[in-house]
Amino acid sequence: NAGVTQTPKFRILKIGQSMTLQCTQDMNHNYMYWYRQDPGMGLKLIYYSVGAGITDKGEVPNGYNVSRSTTEDFPLRLELAAPSQTSVYFCASSYPPGQYSYEQYFGPGTRLTVT
Amino acid sequence: KNQVEQSPQSLIILEGKNCTLQCNYTVSPFSNLRWYKQDTGRGPVSLTIMTFSENTKSNGRYTATLDADTKQSSLHITASQLSDSASYICVVSARSGNTPLVFGKGTRLSVIA
Numbered sequence: 500n501a502g503v504t505q506t507p508k509f510r511i512l513k514i515g516q517s518m519t520l521q522c523t524q525d526m527n528h529n530y531m532y533w534y535r536q537d538p539g540m541g542l543k544l545i546y547y548s549v550g551a552g553i554t555d556k557g558e559v560p561n562g563y564n565v566s567r568s569t570t571e572d573f574p575l576r577l578e579l580a581a582p583s584q585t586s587v588y589f590c591a592s593s594y595p596p597g598q599y600s601y602e603q604y605f606g607p608g609t610r611l612t613v614t
Numbered sequence: 615k616n617q618v619e620q621s622p623q624s625l626i627i628l629e630g631k632n633c634t635l636q637c638n639y640t641v642s643p644f645s646n647l648r649w650y651k652q653d654t655g656r657g658p659v660s661l662t663i664m665t666f667s668e669n670t671k672s673n674g675r676y677t678a679t680l681d682a683d684t685k686q687s688s689l690h691i692t693a694s695q696l697s698d699s700a701s702y703i704c705v706v707s708a709r710s711g712n713t714p715l716v717f718g719k720g721t722r723l724s725v726i727a
Contacts, residue, residue, distance in 0.1 A: 503657070541618070541703070541717035542658075557714055589657050603715070605657030 500525050503606035505590050511612045512580040520575040520609050522590030530593045531573040532557075532603065533565065535586040542589065548573055549595070580613045587611070616641040618706050618718035626724045631694055635721045637687040637704030645709035649678050649689045652701045652720065661689070661702075694725045 506521045524531065529550045534542040544557030548567040562584055564576040577584060590606040618639045627633050639647070646665045650658035662671045662678040664687070671678050675692045691698055701720040708716070
């Protein structure tokens, strides 16, 4: 299993540009998540999905959109990029909460700089 | 407000020495507490998960403890190795459906020869 994969690894955007961060998992997990990690800060949840066709906002959803058309894929869309969105973005997946072994598996991250 | 506080922020130790990292939380109602290791430029990787009824859990040279009464946890690393250099993140889950995990800011550990 490849686990959770993310592309691209790095990206530089100009203010106002848009882009999509890709995330794919091959563990057949229902739950998928997008986090951002700012320097010296804990991870913050942007959006999550409990299954194909179902998404919900996390703590910091403004400026982002997501879709979940398949179990495997959970892309994160940035519209009108702003410097405040400079961060490292992590995608994760898991079995449903409530299962004791509900472990979140993280991808390697995408480092995004908006200038 | 649900919060997770970790100390120290950073730590430098000599290879072969032991160390203990601390985590205090205010998340309620508590479900479980995890410790993750995050190497530079990589995603977090789970070390341990503990529920309310578990006091201690080990994973090789890593031993986590949990005191649910005082809402404190510690991660003890024995006989440190250079490869232990990483950030160690304490994460607490609330027992309420899809409530997000609450992440601490992490302790940055550097093991030097």
